[in-house]
Amino acid sequence: MKTLILISHPHFEDSGTQQFLKTSFYSLDDVKYQVIDDLYAATNAIDIDKEQNALRDFDRIIFQFPMYWYSSPASLKQFMDDVFTRNYIVAKHALKDKELGIVVSLGDAETDFQAGGPEQFTISELLRPFQAFANKSGMTYLKPFVVNQFGYLTPSEKEKLLVDYLAYLSATMPLSLANREQWLVQRLQATKADKPDDQQRMIDLVINAIDDQQNNVESLKEDVKMIRDQEE
Amino acid sequence: MKTLILISHPHFEDSGTQQFLKTSFYSLDDVKYQVIDDLYAATNAIDIDKEQNALRDFDRIIFQFPMYWYSSPASLKQFMDDVFTRNYIVAKHALKDKELGIVVSLGDAETDFQAGGPEQFTISELLRPFQAFANKSGMTYLKPFVVNQFGYLTPSEKEKLLVDYLAYLSATMPLSLANREQWLVQRLQATKADKPDDQQRMIDLVINAIDDQQNNVESLKEDVKMIRDQEE
Known part of the structure; x- marks a missing residue:
């Protein structure tokens, strides 16, 4: 099974969470990654055909990002608006039967995300637009992988996170x-x-x-x- | 009451819906608008202080956009990521007690947006990230204004849309x-x-x-x- 991680992060190289996760997926042969922000920084207009074709090889596509205002940073949305044309998704069904995973890191505690809590809504509710996209594309929506306040994790919690993350990237789902x-x-x-x-x-x-x-x-x-x- | 419409649309001038709505809000003195895409097209880095200060004068802020992949186009998210800093929103409470309205236009029929329908989720669910943002900012979240398949509207439906839209921009809420x-x-x-x-x-x-x-x-x-x- 081949997995592509599409990372949306305006400061990927400076992010402790992202760099920690990066050390791990290097070890898997069938996992590739792309920092979307680098793609856009390198050019004024990305090559849409090329990006569309690149996705075809993969069985599992992961959107990986820190939660910014209850969604991904803008770069992932830009990529979706540019590359996921209606023709590609709805007419050609290009992503049909692939899996869509979400790896989202939180700055606030995951327990804050519930009715009555400071954030009022669950992670499931806030990620609905991605779930709706998976539904429209005929993709299987995987249970999102939440990285809860990475900075506060103990070394052994980080070790567990790493193994869980690797499994999320490459194990047969459901886990x-x-x-x-x-x-x-x-x-x-x-x-x-x-x-x-x-x-x-x-x-x-x-x-x-x-x-x-x-x-x-x-x-x-x-x-x-x-x-x-x-x-x- | 002063209202600011923040429009997110990559082709604002070519959009029939947007141009139709634009003819109407011209007639209201206390309504200003800004096409976010124009703001970014004009410069490499927008002036964050200027944009933050500009919002202070308004009582009602409207995010206006066509629904792209179950959210706004990327430009609104970019604006939110850039201008709505944690310091501005959470520490300074700069948008507290203002109203947040959403004007969203749909290409697919509004009735498709429900459990069991082709889109599976309601507009309310898909707009949760904006509602969560209003919650975090201490803003009053207004009932979203949905423009349902503008291209199929009859002249009299368009007339009604216009009056409803003008009321959404400037009437006391709830309506x-x-x-x-x-x-x-x-x-x-x-x-x-x-x-x-x-x-x-x-x-x-x-x-x-x-x-x-x-x-x-x-x-x-x-x-x-x-x-x-x-x-x-």
Whole structure:
């Protein structure tokens, strides 16, 4: 599966969140990224045909941005207005059956985003225009990936964020426990090849442990189901 | 009351809808407008202080735009990202107690915008980011003014659109029957001054008729209330 990250950020190089995420997606072969702001800075008028064609190769397209006034920064909207012509989206169905993911980072706490909270509306509600776009394009709208106040995260929270983010970019969706473990095993196998023998054996042990755990979970699920069925 | 219309449209001069609306707001002294796209076309970096100060004079600010991918065109977002700094909006509360109106024109039928319809989401839902902005700024969010497929309107529908639009720009909100009639009388009185005597008398007759009707409505309301009270 091939993933394209379209990043909208007026100061990408200075953003701690963006640079942190960038270190991670470098490690995935099938993930490419494009900073939209760089695209526009390099030219007065972007090459629409080229951008339209570039998207065709990918199965998952991610809009990644910090939340600015309850939406993306203007550059993503400019890209959408320019590249996603009605002909391309509605007549040619060029993005049909692809997945649309949203990676949005928040400066304010995610818990503020709810009715009665300071921001009044949920992230789901505020991202409706993107969901409506996915609907119109025939894309599958993925559950948005929210980076909640990156600056306040502890090192171990950042580590977890990284793994979750990598899974969001490349695991099969929806991100069930089974899909997540399958993805983890694939990742471990991919990193095995160029490691020394003893490390390869260690990775095999981890993979076996994950498989065992998966089998345990499956068996536990069966037990729970049986008990429930008897209760009824 | 002073109103500023901030128009976001990449081809304002070629838009039938926008040019039609423009003919009308020319007639109101206390209404000013700014095409954001012209502002950016004229310079590489807009003067943020100047734009921030310019907004202070107005009581009602209108964002006017065609719906592009379920939001405004990029230029309005660029303006918001540039001019509505956190300091200006959150620390200085510069727009507090002003009104925020949205005039949005649709290419697709308004009835398509509902759960189960082709567009799945309502206009209210899609405009949430603007509502959230009004909430954060301490502005009063006015009920959006939707221009539904202008190209298909009959001449008499266009006439009604024009009057409704003028009221949206300058009448006291919410637009109750009383507020609407009060506004209509004010508009008639404003146009009276430079008219010949016979036309002035005609306008006075219309104003009296409106007043009478208003009194009739008030009296009818009283009657209905009395009947209802007796029923309980």
